[in-house]
Amino acid sequence: MSKIIFDSGISLDGFFAGDNRSPKNPMGGVSGQIHSWMFNQKAFWEYLGFEGGKEDGLDGKFIRETIERTGAFIMGKRMFEEGEIVWPNDLYKADVYVLTHEKREPWVQDGTTTFYFINDGIESALDKARQSAKGKDIRIQGGANTIQQFLNAGLVDEFFIHIAPVFLGSGIRLFDGIYKDKYDIQIEEVIPSDLTTHLRYKLTKR
Amino acid sequence: MSKIIFDSGISLDGFFAGDNRSPKNPMGGVSGQIHSWMFNQKAFWEYLGFEGGKEDGLDGKFIRETIERTGAFIMGKRMFEEGEIVWPNDLYKADVYVLTHEKREPWVQDGTTTFYFINDGIESALDKARQSAKGKDIRIQGGANTIQQFLNAGLVDEFFIHIAPVFLGSGIRLFDGIYKDKYDIQIEEVIPSDLTTHLRYKLTKR
Numbered sequence: 001m002s003k004i005i006f007d008s009g010i011s012l013d014g015f016f017a018g019d020n021r022s023p024k025n026p027m028g029g030v031s032g033q034i035h036s037w038m039f040n041q042k043a044f045w046e047y048l049g050f051e052g053g054k055e056d057g058l059d060g061k062f063i064r065e066t067i068e069r070t071g072a073f074i075m076g077k078r079m080f081e082e083g084e085i086v087w088p089n090d091l092y093k094a095d096v097y098v099l100t101h102e103k104r105e106p107w108v109q110d111g112t113t114t115f116y117f118i119n120d121g122i123e124s125a126l127d128k129a130r131q132s133a134k135g136k137d138i139r140i141q142g143g144a145n146t147i148q149q150f151l152n153a154g155l156v157d158e159f160f161i162h163i164a165p166v167f168l169g170s171g172i173r174l175f176d177g178i179y180k181d182k183y184d185i186q187i188e189e190v191i192p193s194d195l196t197t198h199l200r201y202k203l204t205k206r
Numbered sequence: 207m208s209k210i211i212f213d214s215g216i217s218l219d220g221f222f223a224g225d226n227r228s229p230k231n232p233m234g235g236v237s238g239q240i241h242s243w244m245f246n247q248k249a250f251w252e253y254l255g256f257e258g259g260k261e262d263g264l265d266g267k268f269i270r271e272t273i274e275r276t277g278a279f280i281m282g283k284r285m286f287e288e289g290e291i292v293w294p295n296d297l298y299k300a301d302v303y304v305l306t307h308e309k310r311e312p313w314v315q316d317g318t319t320t321f322y323f324i325n326d327g328i329e330s331a332l333d334k335a336r337q338s339a340k341g342k343d344i345r346i347q348g349g350a351n352t353i354q355q356f357l358n359a360g361l362v363d364e365f366f367i368h369i370a371p372v373f374l375g376s377g378i379r380l381f382d383g384i385y386k387d388k389y390d391i392q393i394e395e396v397i398p399s400d401l402t403t404h405l406r407y408k409l410t411k412r
Contacts, residue, residue, distance in 0.1 A: 012381060012391070012407070013220070013379075013381035013382070013384050014219070014220040014379075014381065163405075165391040165392060165393050165407055166386075166391060167381065167384040167385070167386050167388075167389075167391075168386050169383065169384050169385060169386035170383075170386075173219075173220075175218060175219035175220065175373065176219070177375065178219050178373040178375050179373070179375060180372075180373050180374050180375035180376075182373075183373075185218070185371040185372060185373070186371060187371050187398070187399075187400065187401075187402075187403060190396060190398035190403055192393070192396035193393075194393065195393075196393075197393060197396055197403075197405060199369075199403060201218070201371055
């Protein structure tokens with residue numbers, strides 16, 4: 001059965017994105033600071049369809065496993081709008097459900113990525129994502145607000161955070177307004193690395 | 207030469223303490239959730255002067271090392287007021303400098319703990335703590351606001367955080383309003399454990 005997961009990079013002070021996010025300023029310009037560990041990885045560039053990256057160790061293994069296990073994505077409208085213009089064709093290689101009030105026909109890309117625009121809430125997106133995922137996992141891609149909605153609805157089974165050794169000082173926190181008693185949480189895996197620390201948690205709804 | 211360090215437990219959502227802190231409600235009542243890993247450790251109870259604890263592995267080694275390297279403490283007034291009544295005699299076994307507007311004579315405890323009350327700011331407390339520490343490290347004990355003052359003044363050399371697998375939802379964050387460009391930060395050590403994840407960072411002022 002599909003698990004519902006998310007996998008997010010954050011700063012030491014817990015920020016998922018910077019201030020003043022917009023399609024012209026994706027993630028508020030902080031991606032380089034939070035995701036620098038990924039940019040070194042062959043597995044990351046492979047996923048994008050490019051040559052690149054110098055390393056292929058535990059971080060790369062981690063990236064490949066996360067890609068392999070994911071069968072469908074759900075994301076918020078702002079994340080979609082920030083990515084729509086800059087993402088390469090067929091980045092997700094799966095069905096992507098975008099939570100939005102906008103009515104829009106599915107955007108079928110060359111390859112296996114299709115964006116579907118969902119107007120009736122997270123449970124509806126989840127039902128459709130389950131059908132797309134065919135038993136693989138459903139990844140809540142972001143932004144922070146979308147992840148918070150799934151967490152607070154008690155729907156998340158597992159998550160990864162990657163804590164970059166950097167302070168951002170302000171922006172949008174990944175964990176803001178999280179209901180405190182929804183889950184019992186277990187630390188499942190800790191993978192040290194130079195530019196980030198990978199942490200995996202398993203959640204059991206109370 | 208003394209390093210300036212801090213060593214704090216936080217929740218997954220970054221909280222150092224809960225809401226409504228007071229001497230009658232130390233840490234806002236969340237210590238059990240953030241510090242549960244410590245309560246299992248023989249080293250922790252040893253430090254308090256009691257018998258107790260079931261485990262004595264890497265977590266205990268970590269506790270002993272931190273105690274051993276610390277030669278003096280600095281803390282804020284609120285933390286002191288929350289602890290004053292409940293801490294056992296001679297808990298700190300070193301000089302403790304309390305940042306406060308209150309004029310008060312030093313409180314000399316039985317043993318080797320003396321609390322000094324400092325009215326003229328963090329640099330003054332630091333000068334005095336350096337003399338007390340005699341080359342050992344100076345630990346900024348908390349609360350969060352005091353740690354933030356030292357971080358933002360560019361004075362911290364190293365810190366440990368212990369991330370408990372729990373959401374608190376609200377309270378006082380350890381890293382709030384941190385200046386973003388003060389330091390280059392390196393991940394120095396990651397120690398996985400069942401009830402927390404120990405992370406050590408080294409800071410170099412830019």
